[in-house]
Amino acid sequence: MSVIQVKNLRKSFGQLEVLKDINVEIKEKEVVCVIGPSGSGKSTFLRCLNRLEEISGGQVIVNNHDITDPKININTVRQEVGMVFQSFNLFPHKTVLENVTLAPIKVLGMGKEEAEKTALELLTKVGLKEKANGYPGELSGGQKQRVAIARALAMNPKIMLFDEPTSALDPEMVGDVLEVMKDLAREGMTMVVVTHEMGFAREVGDRVIFMDGGFIVEENLPDELFSNPQHERTKAFLSKVL
Amino acid sequence: METIVAALPYLLKGLQVTLYIFVIAVILGFIIGTVIALFRLAPIKILNWIAKIYIDAIRGTPFLVQLFFIYFGLNSLSWISFNSTTAGIITVAINAGAYFAEIIRAGIQSIDRGQTEAARSLGLTGSQNMRFIVLPQAFRRMLPTITNQSIISLKDTSLLSIIGIADLTQQGEIQASATFESFKIWLIVGIIYFIVIYLLTILANFLERRFQLR
Ligand SMILES: Nc1ncnc2c1ncn2[C@@H]1O[C@H](COP(=O)(O)OP(=O)(O)OP(=O)(O)O)[C@@H](O)[C@H]1O
Ligand SMILES: [Mg+2]
Numbered sequence: 277m278s279v280i281q282v283k284n285l286r287k288s289f290g291q292l293e294v295l296k297d298i299n300v301e302i303k304e305k306e307v308v309c310v311i312g313p314s315g316s317g318k319s320t321f322l323r324c325l326n327r328l329e330e331i332s333g334g335q336v337i338v339n340n341h342d343i344t345d346p347k348i349n350i351n352t353v354r355q356e357v358g359m360v361f362q363s364f365n366l367f368p369h370k371t372v373l374e375n376v377t378l379a380p381i382k383v384l385g386m387g388k389e390e391a392e393k394t395a396l397e398l399l400t401k402v403g404l405k406e407k408a409n410g411y412p413g414e415l416s417g418g419q420k421q422r423v424a425i426a427r428a429l430a431m432n433p434k435i436m437l438f439d440e441p442t443s444a445l446d447p448e449m450v451g452d453v454l455e456v457m458k459d460l461a462r463e464g465m466t467m468v469v470v471t472h473e474m475g476f477a478r479e480v481g482d483r484v485i486f487m488d489g490g491f492i493v494e495e496n497l498p499d500e501l502f503s504n505p506q507h508e509r510t511k512a513f514l515s516k517v518l
Numbered sequence: 519m520e521t522i523v524a525a526l527p528y529l530l531k532g533l534q535v536t537l538y539i540f541v542i543a544v545i546l547g548f549i550i551g552t553v554i555a556l557f558r559l560a561p562i563k564i565l566n567w568i569a570k571i572y573i574d575a576i577r578g579t580p581f582l583v584q585l586f587f588i589y590f591g592l593n594s595l596s597w598i599s600f601n602s603t604t605a606g607i608i609t610v611a612i613n614a615g616a617y618f619a620e621i622i623r624a625g626i627q628s629i630d631r632g633q634t635e636a637a638r639s640l641g642l643t644g645s646q647n648m649r650f651i652v653l654p655q656a657f658r659r660m661l662p663t664i665t666n667q668s669i670i671s672l673k674d675t676s677l678l679s680i681i682g683i684a685d686l687t688q689q690g691e692i693q694a695s696a697t698f699e700s701f702k703i704w705l706i707v708g709i710i711y712f713i714v715i716y717l718l719t720i721l722a723n724f725l726e727r728r729f730q731l732r
Binding site for chain 1: 630632633635636637638639640641642643646650651654655658
């Protein structure tokens with residue numbers, strides 16, 4: 277069953293057409309990695325999936341909600357779609373625990389005690405229980421990103437979107453964050469991951485999508501795509517990053 | 519010395535009036551400023567215009583003219599009537615509101631867009647995002663400028679003596695002419711204003727440390 281269906285998706289910023297006719301389906305529990313050169317539209321594509329970017333054309337259906345329908349309440353759809361950003365975007369004026377409990381309390385109306393209990397479980401899961409009462413400013417990049425993942429998971433989402441979650445991290449921090457993501461994948465989370473980590477894509481991805489110039493140029497099983505790319509542009513890109 | 523001791527109760531009574539007007543006007547001004555700032559940033563053209571006209575009108579005219587317009591001008595209309603204290607509070611509030619609006623707008627815009635994106639991606643509505651994420655952070659950042667504007671507004675209240683409000687400045691005038699001790703009386707009045715503003719600064723510094731961004 278497809279939890280994400282993208283049909284003829286187009287997105288322009290003014291005159292600049294960034295996404296040109298994107299078509300893709302993502303099944304439940306699938307881990308899809310999106311790779312491609314800088315400026316190819318990877319982030320824009322991801323951000324169209326929870327409508328952080330207004331969609332210029334085509335149709336995007338997420339968890340059976342047509343988010344291109346102007347009448348849809350996008351907030352309820354977003355509750356089911358977690359997002360993790362390259363720059364973490366933790367709330368600096370809230371403690372780590374409050375970062376994680378805020379949305380469940382304010383959006384889902386969960387009681388404070390229950391929210392804190394869940395939050396502590398999630399922080400334990402990402403290995404940061406002892407930082408619960410600290411502030412984001414006291415954390416390293418890798419720790420921030422793990423809190424950001426816990427914050428997204430606190431809404432109990434059906435889908436997780438990751439936009440280069442490890443690109444802003446020092447190399448020695450990358451492993452911890454990828455470990456958490458691998459755990460998630462193993463637990464059967466549906467994930468769309470924009471990444472430069474080809475190792476991760478190969479090991480964890482069920483499918484890899486290569487984007488260039490606003491198109492999906494090629495998609496395939498990770499091993500296939502990496503060892504036997506079909507298109508010139510894919511070959512050129514892989515030869516630079518591998 | 520005796521003149522001062524005799525005059526002091528009157529001056530302190532004036533101070534009470536000054537503080538009363540100041541506190542109410544600044545709170546009102548802050549509310550007006552927040553609303554106008556949100557108007558200014560709203561994706562609705564008419565609201566942008568209302569906010570812009572309001573801010574420009576206040577910034578482009580002297581405080582005294584605003585005061586006279588509200589107290590004498592509006593009061594001359596048959597269907598409006600308010601006393602001098604009300605007129606004073608309204609003028610200071612409306613005046614401060616315009617400056618607060620610009621401070622708050624700049625504060626909101628200084629918050630990284632990623633904060634809003636993170637909040638919205640969690641399912642928070644636009645107004646929840648403002649209330650819980652953007653405004654609290656913007657407020658911390660704005661605190662020094664807000665203090666500044668509050669101090670300016672406090673000083674502006676001394677102009678209210680012109681329409682007969684018995685504030686600290688008005689009491690100073692009365693005491694100066696009654697005692698023929700202009701030098702001493704105005705020195706004391708100045709010192710009282712100074713102390714109040716100094717205390718305000720200390721309070722602001724305390725709040726700033728309390729709310730320090732981590
Ligand atoms: N808000 C915006 N306004 C205008 N142009 C934008 C905006 N966001 C992105 N773009 C443009 O859209 C194109 C695609 O950007 P996008 O961020 O999706 O690329 P990307 O594949 O994620 O690149 P990177 O690997 O560098 O993150 C770029 O040319 C970029 O300049
Ligand atoms: Mg990107």
